[in-house]
Amino acid sequence: EAGVAQSPRYKIIEKRQSVAFWCNPISGHATLYWYQQILGQGPKLLIQFQNNGVVDDSQLPKDRFSAERLKGVDSTLKIQPAKLEDSAVYLCASSDGTSGRFGETQYFGPGTRLLVL
């Protein structure tokens, strides 16, 4: 079974530029998550999708970050314009919800490492 795919793996941009990340979840997984992991910290949830609907985006900086999950499969996360403090690893995860909602396992992709100069 293929895992969660993310691209690109690395990205270097200058501040005020825009950037987009792509995620393809495990086939059949209805729930998709985007996390931000700043160096030395644990991942922080940015947005959660259930199929193509947003469940939770309370921690997404909506003035510069946007995300979509058209057709309920793959997803893109965009930052426009980027700031220095956006330098982090952006992780995508998916789950199928069969283990019960709060005990379910999330499967993570390898992440995209973003450096904003």
Next chain:
Amino acid sequence: GDSVTQMEGPVTLSEEAFLTINCTYTATGYPSLFWYVQYPGEGLQLLLKATKADDKGSNKGFEATYRKETTSFHLEKGSVQVSDSAVYFCALRTEGGSEKLVFGKGTKLTVNP
């Protein structure tokens, strides 16, 4: 709000040593508890979990017991190997609380031969 506190790292051990990584939590509801592991260059993967008090999660020789009375979920392994070198994250998800998966800051473990 919900939070997870892990012991500060990094932790350096010799092969076959005993490992404990402490994790305590604060939750507004009734949480499920998780340990995730991140090997170098890879994404996070679930190591073990426990969904109710006194449950013990175990996998690959690692164990953790959900202790409601001490709000803890300490990770243990009796004999670590070089291949266990990774960053370990404790996490919780609460029914009736924020409902997000909330992570600790992570503890980096290095095992030397």
